[in-house]
Amino acid sequence: MADVVNGSFASPLADASYAQHVSADSGILSRLYSGMNGFSVALSVFLVLVAYDQFSYLRQKGSIPGPAWKMPFIGPFLESMNPKFEQYLAKWASGELSCVSVFHKFVILASSRDMARKVFNSPMFVKPCVVDVAQKLLRPTNWVFLDGRQHVDYRKGLNGLFTRQALEAYLPGQEEVYDKYFAEFMEISRKGDPQKGVAFMPKLRELMCAVSCRTFVGHYMTDAAVKKVADDYWMITAALELVNFPIIIPFTKTWYGKKAADMVLVEFAKCAAKCKARMAAGGEVICIMDAWVKSMQDSENWNRKVAKGVPVDQEDKPNPLVRQFTDYEIAQTVFTFLFASQDATSSASTWLFQLMADRPEVLDKVRAENLAARKGDPNVRFSMDLLENLPYTRAVVKETLRYRPPVIMVPYIVKKDFPITDTYTAPKGSMLIPTLWPALHDPEVYPNPDDFDPDRWISGTAEQQSKNWLVFGTGPHYCLGQTYAQLNLIGMIGKASLLMDWKHIQTDISEDIEVFACLFPQDHCPLIFSERTQ
Numbered sequence: 001m002a003d004v005v006n007g008s009f010a011s012p013l014a015d016a017s018y019a020q021h022v023s024a025d026s027g028i029l030s031r032l033y034s035g036m037n038g039f040s041v042a043l044s045v046f047l048v049l050v051a052y053d054q055f056s057y058l059r060q061k062g063s064i065p066g067p068a069w070k071m072p073f074i075g076p077f078l079e080s081m082n083p084k085f086e087q088y089l090a091k092w093a094s095g096e097l098s099c100v101s102v103f104h105k106f107v108i109l110a111s112s113r114d115m116a117r118k119v120f121n122s123p124m125f126v127k128p129c130v131v132d133v134a135q136k137l138l139r140p141t142n143w144v145f146l147d148g149r150q151h152v153d154y155r156k157g158l159n160g161l162f163t164r165q166a167l168e169a170y171l172p173g174q175e176e177v178y179d180k181y182f183a184e185f186m187e188i189s190r191k192g193d194p195q196k197g198v199a200f201m202p203k204l205r206e207l208m209c210a211v212s213c214r215t216f217v218g219h220y221m222t223d224a225a226v227k228k229v230a231d232d233y234w235m236i237t238a239a240l241e242l243v244n245f246p247i248i249i250p251f252t253k254t255w256y257g258k259k260a261a262d263m264v265l266v267e268f269a270k271c272a273a274k275c276k277a278r279m280a281a282g283g284e285v286i287c288i289m290d291a292w293v294k295s296m297q298d299s300e301n302w303n304r305k306v307a308k309g310v311p312v313d314q315e316d317k318p319n320p321l322v323r324q325f326t327d328y329e330i331a332q333t334v335f336t337f338l339f340a341s342q343d344a345t346s347s348a349s350t351w352l353f354q355l356m357a358d359r360p361e362v363l364d365k366v367r368a369e370n371l372a373a374r375k376g377d378p379n380v381r382f383s384m385d386l387l388e389n390l391p392y393t394r395a396v397v398k399e400t401l402r403y404r405p406p407v408i409m410v411p412y413i414v415k416k417d418f419p420i421t422d423t424y425t426a427p428k429g430s431m432l433i434p435t436l437w438p439a440l441h442d443p444e445v446y447p448n449p450d451d452f453d454p455d456r457w458i459s460g461t462a463e464q465q466s467k468n469w470l471v472f473g474t475g476p477h478y479c480l481g482q483t484y485a486q487l488n489l490i491g492m493i494g495k496a497s498l499l500m501d502w503k504h505i506q507t508d509i510s511e512d513i514e515v516f517a518c519l520f521p522q523d524h525c526p527l528i529f530s531e532r533t534q
């Protein structure tokens with residue numbers, strides 16, 4: 001039957017032998033066709049897609065180092081779910097640019113200092129994308145995903161929240177949190193096994209979350225809500241893999257992370273509503289949300305006066321004039337502060353406590369400096385003057401951030417083909433990731449980079465190496481909270497040194513690094529705290 005049908009389409013000019021061939025071929029084709037079933041069609045489509053995936057990877061990879069082939073579709077997704085620090089080190093060492101492809105994402109690592117800086121400073125070609133799931137947690141409309149002029153303008157409206165005067169207003173709240181948590185640390189330690197210690201990393205994460213919440217939203221959030229945010233934040237961090245499965249599947253890490261993020265947004269939105277009412281009634285600024293809402297209300301008052309023709313003094317004009325933000329918009333932005341700070345400050349504080357315990361001579365110097373700056377009275381409260389005049393403690397914090405940089409990579413997305421070197425163009429749509437560790441461990445700039453040496457910031461040349469100091473990024477998206485973050489760590493470790501003694505129970509893996517969004521000691525830092533008798 002098939003032969004007949006095909007024969008009927010033969011050209012009248014066709015000779016007999018051709019007709020015979022056609023007839024024979026059609027027979028094979030038709031047998032093949034009739035033997036085809038759903039499975040073989042699916043298999044063929046699959047093989048075509050595998051070939052396309054492989055070809056597309058190799059085309060994007062071009063000349064840069066990276067695996068010679070890609071595990072079909074998923075790439076090294078399973079490895080990336082449990083990233084090993086040593087694998088990152090090996091990858092960075094493989095070339096100043098190297099690549100990998102996970103699912104649909106082509107990922108390029110920019111490892112050398114100059115490549116990393118080039119990415120940070122090329123806003124024409126790249127914009128931050130944080131990690132894959134970030135858009136889903138923070139929402140695509142979040143300001144951190146804004147680009148160019150829009151980003152600059154939005155950021156200008158936030159700069160006022162991190163001035164010296166503003167930071168001073170947040171200090172009493174932060175110190176209250178330290179008082180409460182240090183007392184708890186000692187209580188937990190009393191109940192813990194002095195030989196084994198207590199893994200303090202989770203508690204330090206909670207402390208950092210509580211300090212952040214107090215700094216960002218003051219007393220608008222109850223202690224119980226702060227505790228819930230701190231506990232659930234763990235799920236947000238767990239969802240932050242570099243590249244996730246493209247959709248959120250119920251009961252997976254991303255699903256739990258999204259639920260936790262939704263809860264945090266609701267809590268912050270409630271805070272915004274309370275804050276607006278309190279500030280409208282003339283409340284004092286004690287947290288970031290207060291400072292921001294005040295700037296909105298000041299701007300609105302100014303605009304109203306101008307509109308009504310009331311005489312105004314230009315010196316009183318709020319700079320910049322900011323628009324009114326909804327409770328939800330405020331919540332979204334404050335959430336970015338928590339998102340940006342939580343893992344990084346938790347990492348820094350964990351290493352700080354561990355490093356100080358392992359180096360009693362350094363801790364003694366921190367203690368002596370802090371006591372002297374408080375004129376012998378350990379109970380003197382935080383002030384900007386105090387925190388800014390602790391050069392040795394500052395050196396210890398900076399060295400901790402260099403030695404164990406909390407953030408090792410900052411994912412950007414390529415907006416248009418980016419000729420990053422003479423021989424390689426990063427393709428549009430790929431993820432381009434400046435890495436920070438190599439610049440901060442460059443032996444030519446920081447001699448013996450694997451030694452923890454705070455003095456390099458005092459008598460050495462570390463302070464002059466601003467090109468390598470990439471702990472907080474650089475370029476238009478450099479860390480908005482960097483001054484606050486460092487002063488906060490200075491305040492924390494100085495105060496801890498005066499009120500407590502602590503011991504680190506070293507294990508075989510204390511120096512080994514776990515990557516949980518940021519860097520942590522693999523044993524989660526077993527410590528024992530006790531009250532310090534002056």
Ligand code: HEM
Nearest residue numbers: 337340341344345407471472473474477478479480481485
């Ligand atoms: C030790 C603590 C911290 C470290 C190591 C750190 C590091 C970084 C890094 C590497 C970036 C990316 C910069 C870039 O792309 O050039 C960043 C961005 C950012 N950080 Fe931090 N950060 C810390 C604490 C904080 C804190 C406490 C806050 C908030 C109060 C904060 C707010 C931000 C924000 C909002 C951005 C995005 C800025 C933008 O896109 O314009 N960070 N941070």
